[in-house]
Structure formats: structure tokens, C-alpha cells
Amino acid sequence: MTLSSGLIAAVALAYMAIMFAIAFYGDRRRAPLPPRMRAWVYSLSLAVYCTSWTFFGAVGQAAEQLWAFLPIYLGPVLLLVMAPWVLQKMILISKQENITSIADFIAARYGKSQSLAVVVALICLVGVLPYIALQLKGIVLGVNLLIGAGADTTGTRAQDTALIVSLVLALFTIVFGTRNLDATEHHRGMVLAIAFESLVKLFAFLAVGAFVTYGLYDGFGDLFSQAMLAPRLEEYWKETVNWPSMVVQTGVAMMAIICLPRQFHVTVVENIDPQDLRLAKWVFPAYLILAALFVIPIALGGKMMLPSSVLPDSYVISLPMAEAHPALAVLAFIGALRRPPAW
Secondary structure: OOOOHHHHHHHHHHHHHHHHHHHHHHHHOOOOOOHHHHHHHHHHHHHHHOOHHHHHHHHHHHHHOOOOOHHHHHHHHHHHHHOOHHHHHHHHHHHHHOOOOHHHHHHHOOOOOHHHHHHHHHHHHHHHHHHHHHHHHHHHHHHHHHHOOOOOOOOHHHHHHHHHHHHHHHHHHHHHOOOOOOOOOOOHHHHHHHHHHHHHHHHHHHHHHHHHHHHHOOOHHHHHHHHHHOHHHOOHHHOOOOHHHHHHHHHHHHHHHHHOHHHHHHHHHOOOOHHHHHHHHHHHHHHHHHHHHOHHHHHHHHHHHOOOOOOHHHHHHHHHHHOOOHHHHHHHHHHHOOOOOOO
């Protein structure tokens, strides 16, 4: 089963229009959000950590080795639950010094060295390019799957899709992120849009996970028991966990929640009240736990039900498409759409 490219474009544009409307409403709203609602919006906006490729790649990693995906979720959870004071101190220092980027923050700790700020900014620029490339790759992957072009299709169609997506993302950033000269001004509309996007992403992934676990199988127990007995998964269960690598990757993920430019911007720069972190330190870990809940079931379901030629990263969309549930596949595609914030 395939879908027309026109339908996919219409759905994607409709979703982006909703995002624009939410961001516009947040920018134009005169009265600030009530403190409780503001804290929830801030907490959900931290899920900007989960990119388009996280949506696809976590399942792909689990399909290669059962627990390989875990560090990317475990690192932030450990930091926020066990050491939230790290972020609290970063927020307080940044507000005192009017810091607007990770480069400014690091330079401020060393006598506000401009040369150090430039070096850090260049490192961030080089480091963020692969993330943007993976964002676009994930979106193009989703389009190719829905139109039946194949996950690894390249050429004019893929280039056109990537170009259009890049232009839309750039427009969003200009309109709701960089149009203000005051870099210390909060972008309330952008943060509200990210919070909404985070809910859509989580709902989409949970919907696919529930469909696989309870629609294609009779719950977690049935899925795992069939997976343990499946002949084609015999070698898969023999894969051992590389614990040193897991520990290192978990440490890197803990640093990512602090040092990634987009994460620093949303967590620190866009924080209006440091007290909001009291709710965020529980909401964001809970979000990540829910996002990780169905990673393994989707990976196992894909390995058992789809041909070995199907790219594991595509299981989130390929499984609904294979079972003639195009609406669910489109929902998964919308969930995988990720608009990076302006930083």
C-alpha cells in the first residue's frame, strides 16, 4: 500500500500550518501563561532533545542489539532525577550574566573570553550540522516509505523533499526565532509550538507501539514469547551487551542534555522562572520513559513480520503500511517531523 505524494504534502503542510498558528498565538498573547501551565509548557519543550532521527533510529538500534538504544534515554533521566541542581545552577548563572548560548556560558566561566566563545561557537556549528542532516534524512525517509519509493531512494525527488523541508524550517526560524534584535527576549510562541510538537511526537510513537503490541500481538508477553521462539531471531538473541560502550554513551547523553545548542537554548535561555524546573525534572524523564516504552516491541515486531531487506530504522512507518493502516503510518510520519528551534 502506498499514498500519493500530494496527500502527504497536504497533511505535512496542514501540520506545519497548525504549528505556525500555535507559535503565532504564543507570540501575540499579551497575558503570560498561568505559572502552572507555563511550567508544563517548559517541561514539554525539553523534549526538543528527541529529534526526527531519534524517532526512527532508536528502533533501528534496538533491532541491531536489544539495549543499544537505551543510553540516549537513560542519560537525561539520570541527570534530571539525580542531579537537577546542575541545570538549576546553569539557569541562575545564565540569568545573572544575560547569557544566550552555550558559547557565551562557557566563555563567561573563563573571564568572558571572546576567543574561547568563538571557538565554542564554531565547534557547535560543526557539531549541529550532522543533526540537521539527520533531521532531513529522517523526513525524506518517511516520505519515501509512504509513497512506496523505498527507504534508500535518492535522487531528484529526495533532493526536492529535503529542499522544501529546509526552506520551511528556515522560514519558521526567521519568523519566530531570529526576527528580534534582543537575544535575551523569550520566544514564547516557539516554545509553545515545541511543547505541542512534543505531545504529537509522543502520541504518534505510543500509537504505533500500542498497535504493534496489542494489535498485531496479544500484549507484551505474547510478543516477547514469540520473539524468543522465532527462528529468524536466533542470532539476534545471541548478541551480547557491550557494557563499556553503554556506560560511555550514557555519559555522552548526560552531557548532551546540557551542551547541545538546541537543548541549552530551550532549557536555559527560554526558561522564564527557575522554579519551573521543579516540575520539569519529573515530567521530562517521564516523557523519555514513555517514549522508550515501545521501542523494543516495535523493533521485535518489525524483525519478525517484515522482510529482512526492510531498513530497521523504518519499522515505525513500515509496520503500519505493511498491515494496511495508512492513517497510522501518516501519524507516525507527522510525529517524526521535527522543527529545530532557533538558536
